[in-house]
Amino acid sequence: MINVPKVWQDPSVLQLHREEPRAYYIPYSDAGSSKAGKRGRSPYYRTLNGSWKFRYHESARQVEERFYEDGADVSGWDSLLVPSCWQTNGYDQLHYTNVNYPIPCDPPFVPDENPAGLYVREFNLPDAWDGKKKYVVFEGVNSCFYLWVNGTFIGYSQGSRVPAEFDLTKALRPGTNRIAVMVLKWCDGTYIEDQDLWRYSGIFRDVYLLARDEVHVRDVFLRQELSPDFGQAVLRAELDAAGGSLPVAVELRDAEGRTVASGSAETNGQAAIELKIDAPTLWNAEQPYLYRLYVKSGTEVLSFPVGFRRIEVAAGGVFTVNGVAVKLKGVNRHDSHPELGQTIPLNHMIQDLNLMKRHNVNTIRTSHYPNDPRFLDLCDEYGFYVVDEADLECHGIGAAEHWKEGSFHTLTNHPDWREAFLDRAKRLVERDKNHPSVIIWSMGNESGYGDNHIAMQRWTRERDRSRLVHYEGAAEGYKGSTDVDSLDLESRMYASVQYMEEYGRDGNKTKPLFQCEYSHAMGNGPGDLQDYWDVIYKYPNLMGGCVWEWCDHGVLTQAADGTPFFAYGGDFGDRPNDGNFCIDGLVSPDRKPHTGLLELKQVIAPVKIEAENADEGLFRVHNLYDFAGLSGLYLTWKIESNGSLAQQGQVWELEAAPHGNQTIRLPIAGASSAERVLTFSVRAKNETSWAEAGYELAFAQFVLAADAATAGAAPTPLAAAAPSVQASLQGDLLTVTGFDFRHVFDLGQGAFVSLTKHEVEMLAAPAKFAVWRAPTDNDRNIKLKWTDEGYDRAKMKVYDVRWSQTGDSVVEIDVVFSLGGYIRYPILKGEAKWRVDGTGQVTLNVQVRVREELVFLPRFGLQLTMPAGTEEIEYRGFGPHESYIDKRRSVRKGTYLTTVDGMFEDYVRPQENGSRFGTEWAIATNAQGMGLAFSGPAPFSFNASHFSPEELTASAHSYELKKSKLTYVHLDYKMSGVGSNSCGPELLEPYRLDEKEIAFELAIKPVFKEDE
Structure with missing residues (x-):
């Protein structure tokens, strides 16, 4: 193997020759180009993005000894775009895992078969860079890398999602230069980068060169103080110079470009310049007013956004911005692109932010690592509150020991890992300290709680007292350290509405409660948003939270027949994997809003x-x-x-x-x-x-109508003499015939098998009662109880059937029945009374009793299978999209005309979808208006689909669904809510169909709509 310092398994060595962390900036030659922020317009910036020569090795032991030298022949190597993730380019294993480590848990050691990616490219330097200091910046490399220039070893770095900067001055030469990088897939840092995501590798963020004056401003920290009445601001620019003494001038301009303050200083190492601003315009997420500070020294101009704001916790644990109580209406956002993985183009970031703004989101938690620095530039400009999170998670350390008491805290309590933990905090804070959008520092995610975390928090508070410090891992119940004095918030994940209510009422709480994750948006969900926000608005010390999460992390790929689809864990043979647990967002991988995002928009x-x-x-x-x-x-x-x-x-x-x-x-x-x-x-x-x-x-x-309780129902026939009907029995088939209809009831099955009007058949299969729905992702826990009790295999047992004709115009059929699955006792028993009148209308009155000890039902109602061509749907109720008892704030009452396909919501993993809560009447017909009309004395849940619940249940991906020509219509007394129990609390009781006595009435009438 190549001869390099083998430090990737030594937590005491985090870097070799890497520059100290600093604030993010690009040096420019003038204020105008600096304000524009187009990096390529700076004469002191040169991108190294583009095509590199690349070779992948399954093990670092296979790496050629001299690939980095000038004379090394790499002409036969592949070409790979930088930045990119090598897994999205066909190298190595695409792998999704949430909690569990993808390698044996043996910190700090990683497998000997450690995949390596070798990168080589040549570049030229501008003549104008002669006499300048020259640096290379890697914005993100996963997981660690070694760097050479012109055959000279430059250094080593780990920490995947924060910058690594190296001084190349002595190694560069006039003319052509060669840069070589070896990236390893695993290092000891892998143990603290165990986030819930696809495990990508490579140089996945931008790489660029910077030319600096021999003596230059290396770092700037903008600190601000606002007077109690916000009438005056003091901006203190703390400067760190490299290379010697130099004069520095600063100029603060407002958003209109007017200079409002200026100052200067001679700096030799450190210096500070203070500017006073009267009546400053304040920054907040709703009105993101930005000043801009220009730092001028030598030939360089550095530019920083300045947003004057004060972040505090007021008396009673109230979170405030500029003295005003603020609720954080947030989402958790991973870097995720369906084709590029964690390589996120600028326009893709803008697309996300536009969507968030359009849906009333004001807060982003950068789960679970710092995002591209340009993302924060955009947040400053667009107006978002950012919870900026350190690149730190060691979830798998607890799983490796089966969550034995204390195991979760192994690394955070281990002194050998102290500097690694601190390094994550320092590089986060130093890079992002000048962004006004960053209001909270987060010390990582799901990593236990102990001495190392406390050290991170104390360092962070000492370095920057202008922001709050958060870490959910210190929450009660984790049995880590009880020392939480260095944390400003009480942070929770998926705390129930009841818990939040209790916290809000507790007058002894001095910290705001922040739900850094809540309301799991996986699949058809979340269904509890309104309940959370009712209580958040109720109590001043509940500061809001961030829905988990923004986007589905599907990987765009192709099935064997070429059909494109979004893949999830296990689809590439990856082990261990967590299946579709990465498909848990408010938007699809290609950023199409799910109905859950529409719900969130209305609730907040x-x-x-x-x-x-x-x-x-x-x-x-x-x-x-x-x-x-x-x-x-x-x-x-x-x-x-x-x-x-x-x-x-x-x-x-x-x-x-x-x-x-x-x-x-x-x-x-x-x-x-x-x-x-x-x-x-x-x-x-x-x-x-x-x-x-x-x-x-x-x-x-x-x-508005006073009699709205009865208004809006389907039209009722005019009072007139009831047409006559005839009933005849042949075997088990009871045929009821009228002027323009012929209905057939199978006494043996206890169900109608044919409904016709003018000899047009409206049924393609016997009607049946149903309790099963295709489990939503949020049903992943309760469905185990449902299937154990046989809800998914429930069949009808007919105990007794009787029929009679009342006069000339009515036939009545009385069915005593049960529904049950093998192994278990019947789920329910009841009596269905069917009535056919002379108009052809069928009225159902069903009463059932559910077995007492059973868990709540997914649904209860009638399923009708209608023939091919049944495509047109008209209904009076809530739309235009799906709704459920706990997910209906984003729909509005009206009369809607749509199609069966138009009712379908395409989730990456098929599941219950498309139902309409609170339907007053509905009509399902062919294109000529021939079909069935449904109504009832009380609103019902309605659905029409080309996919049966059984097919939706059995399919793992939407492309596997085979669209039926038939239409499955569900007319439900009730449907249980969708909740967020895939990760959140159990479905709230008011949204469960847990009634033991159910009475349901429904009218079904064959219609020709154009004649009605």
């Missing part, structure tokens, strides 16, 4: 509207912004009467102050016997960088 919306007296048109508009008034927004409103537009208007002048409210009056017409639904839409007046003018931020709906 900045404007809420309440009725003071709806029938008189009085409504109260609540401004939930912390800093912005409502003058930049307007309202549109409309009233629909039984689905038709009756009135509409606008409220252009909104004036409610932050945290304030105002009353508005609408010119609503008098009461009506028809149902009237008032819909407000809250919209932006002006275009922004992330949304067009008129973009909707929130909505609200109110039912």
